[in-house]
Amino acid sequence: MPASDLERYGAYLTGEKHASQNTVTSYLRDVKQFETYLQTNHHCTLREADNAMVTEYMNGMLSRGKSAASVTRYLASVKSFYNFLVSEQILTVNPARGVAAAKVERRYPEILTSKEVELFLEQPQCVDAKGYRDHAMLELLYATGIRVSELISLNLEDLNLAAGFLRCANRGKERMIPLYHTAVKALSDYVRTIRPQLIADSEETALFVNMSGERMSRQGFWKIIKYYQERAGIEKDITPHTLRHSFAVHLLENGADLRSIQEMLGHADISSTQIYTHVIKHQLKDVYQKAHPRA
Numbered sequence: 655m656p657a658s659d660l661e662r663y664g665a666y667l668t669g670e671k672h673a674s675q676n677t678v679t680s681y682l683r684d685v686k687q688f689e690t691y692l693q694t695n696h697h698c699t700l701r702e703a704d705n706a707m708v709t710e711y712m713n714g715m716l717s718r719g720k721s722a723a724s725v726t727r728y729l730a731s732v733k734s735f736y737n738f739l740v741s742e743q744i745l746t747v748n749p750a751r752g753v754a755a756a757k758v759e760r761r762y763p764e765i766l767t768s769k770e771v772e773l774f775l776e777q778p779q780c781v782d783a784k785g786y787r788d789h790a791m792l793e794l795l796y797a798t799g800i801r802v803s804e805l806i807s808l809n810l811e812d813l814n815l816a817a818g819f820l821r822c823a824n825r826g827k828e829r830m831i832p833l834y835h836t837a838v839k840a841l842s843d844y845v846r847t848i849r850p851q852l853i854a855d856s857e858e859t860a861l862f863v864n865m866s867g868e869r870m871s872r873q874g875f876w877k878i879i880k881y882y883q884e885r886a887g888i889e890k891d892i893t894p895h896t897l898r899h900s901f902a903v904h905l906l907e908n909g910a911d912l913r914s915i916q917e918m919l920g921h922a923d924i925s926s927t928q929i930y931t932h933v934i935k936h937q938l939k940d941v942y943q944k945a946h947p948r949a
Contacts, residue, residue, distance in 0.1 A: 659700060659701070659735075659739060659744065660682060660685060660686065660689075660700075660735075662738075662742070663681075663682070663685070663735055663738050663739075664678055664681075664682050666738055667681060672825050672826060674825065680727075680731070681731045681734060681735070684727065684728050684731035684732065685700070685731055685732060685735045687728070688700070688703075688708075688711060688728070688732050691711050691714075692707065700735075701739070701744065701745065703749045704749050705749050705750070705751070705752065705753065707749070708729075708732060708749055708750045708753050709753050712725055712728065712729055712753060715728065725755075726755040729750065729753060729755055730755075732750045733748065733750040733751070733753075736748040736749060736750050736751075762929075762932065762933050762936050763895070763896070763899040763929070763933065764890050764891055764892070764893075764896050764899065765896075765899055765900050765903050765933060765937070766888070766890065766892070766896060766897070766900045768904060770886075770888055770890070771796060771897070771900055771904075773886050773888065774792070774882060774883070774886050774888060774892065775789075775792050775793060775796060776886075777792075777882040777885045777886050778792060778882065780843070783848050783851055783852055783865075784865065786840075786843055786844050786847070786848040787844055787848055787849075787852065787862065787863075788878055788882070789840050789844075790840040790841050790843070790844035790845075790848075790862075791805065791862055791870075791875070791878070792882070792897070793836060793837040793840040793841070794820070794833070794837055794840075794841060795894065795897045795898070795901075796837075796897045796900065796901055797820075797831075797833050797834050797836075797837035797901075798820055798822070798831040798833065798837075798901070798918070799831075799897070799898045799901030799902055799905075799918055799919050800820075800822050800831070800898070800920075801824075801894075801895070801898065801920075802872060802875055802876075802894035802895070803824075803872065804822050804824055804920075805862070805870075805875065805894070806860075806862065806869065806870045806871065806872060806875060807823075808820075808822070808860070808861040808862065809859040809860060809861055810845070810849075810859060810860075810861050811859070812861065813841060813845065813861060815833075815838055815841060815842055815845070818832060818833045818834075818835075818838050819831065819832055819833060820832075820833055822920065824920055827920065829917060829918070829920055831918050845861075849861075849863070852865065852867050853867045854866060854867025854868060855867065875894060876893075876894065879892055879893065879894055880892075898919070899930070899933075902915050902919060902927070902930045903930050903933055903934060905918075906930050906931065906934060907934060912924060912927050912928065912930075912931070915927055915930070
């Protein structure tokens, strides 16, 4: 039985675009929802859809209360699918072409001040194995700006404490990120003294393990972040990505160039890194509005 358009599209995303499994799953889910809409409301297939149907579908989701950001994502998925069909010469025209994305209110990522970062990083108390491990994880996250998925995927061999560098591999690409002295010290204490006590199996390769000695999970790390946010009494909503954003903005504020930050963050496109220049401008404007006597 020949593969369906959706199956071929999924294989294309994985094999040629090297998209993560989460991205592939998300895109396919969005297109399948559109397919269900077409079958229910227009009794037609994905190949038979036209521009009016795509527009109607997107507007309908907005009217039912879907956020502009969600609808924009749905549209991007559908456009990508049809671009694939056109590239494969299955269709001659992309029916989603020209459909305008919903207007999304610009939301800037939450950034911690330097003092808030300091307060947050001080929370894990190095009095037991958990404290040493958590201190090392948080220091590493702020030192490097890596993603939480990258953090929990790290292996012991990715760390070069003597040289003060971390090797981070993601989707077949590798980057080297320097570590500041405090992070090196925290990681040295953890690796040499604490990790050997925690690992359940001497063959375990994971850098960070849970209290059962197995590789740390995303959910486990999320709970750690929330626990220390509460202890620090910081009202901002801190997520694993908050330290990544703060890392980038603080580097930029202290004179680092965008290209270097892009390299350390592992952004494929410089436009993803440029959001941090907008964050700084937004913060300056906010300070001006609050502090200038005639504002």
